[in-house]
Amino acid sequence: MTEPNPAESFASARVASGVLFFDTEGRILLVRPSYKPGWDLPGGYVEIGETPVQGAVREVQEELGIKPPIGALLVADWAPATGEGDKLLFVFDGGELAPEYRDRxxxxxxxxAGYAFHDPELVDTLLIPRLARRVKxxxxxxxxxxxxxxxxxxxYRGALPN
Structure with a gap:
């Protein structure tokens, strides 16, 4: 008889990181991916051997061609998705994107396919619901x-479900 492997019951989540950038007017930077509809935060999946912040830096550089400083972790979101499995999503603070980065x-x-700065009050109309909640x-x-x-x-407010 084979002993059960306890590791088979461990979560094996995909990890993704995004960055929340602002302009001088307090609007947030969103990107329009060419491979899916709608708007998103700059960022993407973390690769093997990367930390979440390293993945965020790499993704911003790949998508936008810039390497601005990335600040503190704002959000960690446990968000499994049907058909995609377990996911752990991080959002880091990009702060106000300085002109030397915006211009490059x-x-x-x-x-x-594009990018734009948007009023934060529009996130519910611009983003899919789970991403809108995360960004807010x-x-x-x-x-x-x-x-x-x-x-x-x-x-999560600390109350366990019944």
Whole structure:
């Protein structure tokens, strides 16, 4: 008889990192991926051997052609998706994107069709619901100089379900 392998029951999540950048007017930077509809944060999946912040830096450089400083973690979101399995998504603070970086943005056409700064109040109309919740939580975390833990984009308040 073969002994069961306890590791088979461990979560094996995909990890992705995004960055929340602002302009001088407080609008957030969103990118329009060329491979899917709608808007998104700059970022993507973390590769083997990378930390989440290293993945964020690499993805921003690949998508936008710039390497601005990346700040503190704003949000960690446990958000499994049907058909995609377990996911752990991070959002880091990119702060106000300085003109020397904004002026040097060069899109990776194979991945990014466009970018624009948007009023944060429009995230519900621009982003899919789970991403909109995550971005709003990241904006809240930034305003509080905090890090928030989310589940499916909802702030976990410490109450376990029945």
């Amino acid at each position: 943005i060069e899109l990776e056409a194979a991945e990014i 939580a990241a904006i809240e975390a930034r305003s509080q100089s905090a890090t928030l833990y989310l589940e499916h984009g909802e702030t």
